[in-house]
Amino acid sequence: MIDTFSRHRPLSLLAIVVLVQVLLLAFQIKRENNVRLVRYWAVELMTPLERAGTWTFSHVGGVWGGYVGLRNTRAENERLRSELDKLRLRTGELESRSAEAQRLSTLLNFHDAHPEAPMLAAQVIGASADPTSHTLFINRGERDRLRRNMGVITPDGVVGKIVEVFPSTAQVLLINDKDSGVGALFAVSRTHGVVRGSGDPEPHMEYVINEEKLQPGDVIVTSGEDRIFPKDLLIGTVGATKPGNPFQVISVQPAARLDRLEDVIVLLSLQELAPKKTEESSEAVGTARDGAQPPQSSAPAPKSAGIVTDPNKFKPPVAHVPSAAPANEAPKAKPAVPQQ
Amino acid sequence: MNIGGHSEPNIEVHKFYGGTVLGTCLLALVFQTFLHKYGRWSELIDLPLLVTIYFGVSRRNPVSGLFLGAGIGILQDALSHDNPIGMYGIAKTIVGYLASSVGARIDTEHPLSRFGLIFLFFHFHQAILALTQRVLLNHSAPLFTIHLFVDSLVTAGFGVILFALLDRLRKSS
Numbered sequence: 001m002i003d004t005f006s007r008h009r010p011l012s013l014l015a016i017v018v019l020v021q022v023l024l025l026a027f028q029i030k031r032e033n034n035v036r037l038v039r040y041w042a043v044e045l046m047t048p049l050e051r052a053g054t055w056t057f058s059h060v061g062g063v064w065g066g067y068v069g070l071r072n073t074r075a076e077n078e079r080l081r082s083e084l085d086k087l088r089l090r091t092g093e094l095e096s097r098s099a100e101a102q103r104l105s106t107l108l109n110f111h112d113a114h115p116e117a118p119m120l121a122a123q124v125i126g127a128s129a130d131p132t133s134h135t136l137f138i139n140r141g142e143r144d145r146l147r148r149n150m151g152v153i154t155p156d157g158v159v160g161k162i163v164e165v166f167p168s169t170a171q172v173l174l175i176n177d178k179d180s181g182v183g184a185l186f187a188v189s190r191t192h193g194v195v196r197g198s199g200d201p202e203p204h205m206e207y208v209i210n211e212e213k214l215q216p217g218d219v220i221v222t223s224g225e226d227r228i229f230p231k232d233l234l235i236g237t238v239g240a241t242k243p244g245n246p247f248q249v250i251s252v253q254p255a256a257r258l259d260r261l262e263d264v265i266v267l268l269s270l271q272e273l274a275p276k277k278t279e280e281s282s283e284a285v286g287t288a289r290d291g292a293q294p295p296q297s298s299a300p301a302p303k304s305a306g307i308v309t310d311p312n313k314f315k316p317p318v319a320h321v322p323s324a325a326p327a328n329e330a331p332k333a334k335p336a337v338p339q340q
Numbered sequence: 341m342n343i344g345g346h347s348e349p350n351i352e353v354h355k356f357y358g359g360t361v362l363g364t365c366l367l368a369l370v371f372q373t374f375l376h377k378y379g380r381w382s383e384l385i386d387l388p389l390l391v392t393i394y395f396g397v398s399r400r401n402p403v404s405g406l407f408l409g410a411g412i413g414i415l416q417d418a419l420s421h422d423n424p425i426g427m428y429g430i431a432k433t434i435v436g437y438l439a440s441s442v443g444a445r446i447d448t449e450h451p452l453s454r455f456g457l458i459f460l461f462f463h464f465h466q467a468i469l470a471l472t473q474r475v476l477l478n479h480s481a482p483l484f485t486i487h488l489f490v491d492s493l494v495t496a497g498f499g500v501i502l503f504a505l506l507d508r509l510r511k512s513s
Contacts, residue, residue, distance in 0.1 A: 013403055
């Protein structure tokens with residue numbers, strides 16, 4: 001460098017002297033916005049360098065963060081995966097609890113809506129080993145003062161009845177079992193019949209004459225004649241119908257989801273879940289008695305259940321009868337309810 | 341073109357009496373400002389440019405030539421009322437350097453060659469000024485006009501006479 005300067009000394013001096021004077025000019029000259037030229041040049045000179053520096057640092061930082069800084073990523077990834085698995089399990093558990101809480105809330109709401117009716121909540125703990133038998137087991141038994149022929153329902157509708165009672169469990173016969181039968185009537189026309197299991201997922205309603213005009217979706221409720229279920233509990237709706245000999249073949253869509261039962265309610269008495277019970281309807285029930293002992297007579301409601309019986313305050317919980325016929329209207333047909 | 345190299349051995353280097361260069365330069369600047377008061381005709385002649393060229397080609401030393409040009413140019417800027425310091429300085433620095441380099445290679449004693457040399461340096465000087473103004477001041481300074489052409493002819497003619505007078509200040513070899 002020094003050697004080059006010595007060899008081209010006059011030219012180097014010329015460059016220096018000119019450069020000094022250019023700088024001198026730059027200090028004096030002002031551009032737009034009263035900015036001195038030397039400052040303008042300095043900014044123009046430094047901006048590309050700053051940009052280059054920024055670009056370099058960002059890329060070096062990117063390389064560092066993308067490669068060098070990933071040394072512990074694998075271990076961290078495994079740790080996060082493990083944590084994610086735990087959280088998934090926890091989420092599943094919470095979702096399960098949430099669903100359970102929702103179910104229990106529904107049951108509680110149902111119970112609160114009918115404080116007059118003695119009832120007991122129970123959990124489904126098992127089902128029948130026989131695929132043709134539609135039964136299940138609940139976690140309540142004789143110790144809980146359960147007795148045979150007590151009705152089992154959900155807030156959605158009728159489930160079945162208790163057929164066997166064990167010390168701590170009970171077996172429930174679902175309404176779609178072929179041995180099951182529930183006294184029923186159409187909510188609008190008040191025509192009576194019997195909902196009987198057929199072995200299929202959907203039970204049938206029997207003893208309804210062919211002249212009866214039915215539409216799919218017609219509501220079917222309990223009639224109370226079987227002395228197991230109170231009157232006007234929702235059983236389901238009419239599915240498909242076809243003429244038969246001598247009665248119609250009516251498929252019933254159960255209101256309760258019989259294939260996904262987890263929590264149920266055991267009715268400890270035949271306390272009707274109706275706002276008012278007329279004398280006539282009571283007589284109708286009385287005439288339909290076939291000797292079966294009412295569950296409430298053999299299984300008094302435990303006081304610990306906190307159940308109050310006041311039929312005058314009760315409103316139908318699940319049987320959404322759009323325009324139910326007057327309670328004192330005589331039923332059009334009263335088939336014999338089979339003993340279950 | 342090796343314009344910054346060493347002087348040729350067969351080219352004579354003229355020397356001046358002490359204080360001659362400095363006094364002549366100062367006088368040129370004084371006259372330039374003094375004559376300016378008496379009319380625009382004085383603008384036709386650039387006396388500082390002429391002395392820069394003369395001492396450059398006479399002394400034939402690029403280093404002293406560029407410093408002499410720089411000094412004269414900066415003083416000329418300082419004496420003007422609106423020129424930023426350095427405008428004439430840059431132009432005359434380069435002219436002084438080139439004049440010294442050219443003087444070491446060609447004959448600058450003949451009046452015709454002096455006329456041509458002054459004419460060319462005048463336009464070169466104007467070109468540097470215009471370029472500087474365009475680049476640094478954002479002024480649209482013209483590179484060549486008829487007025488400049490006339491100026492260059494007048495300056496070159498006057499320069500031939502001035503150079504002959506200044507030759508008398510040389511030391512006899």
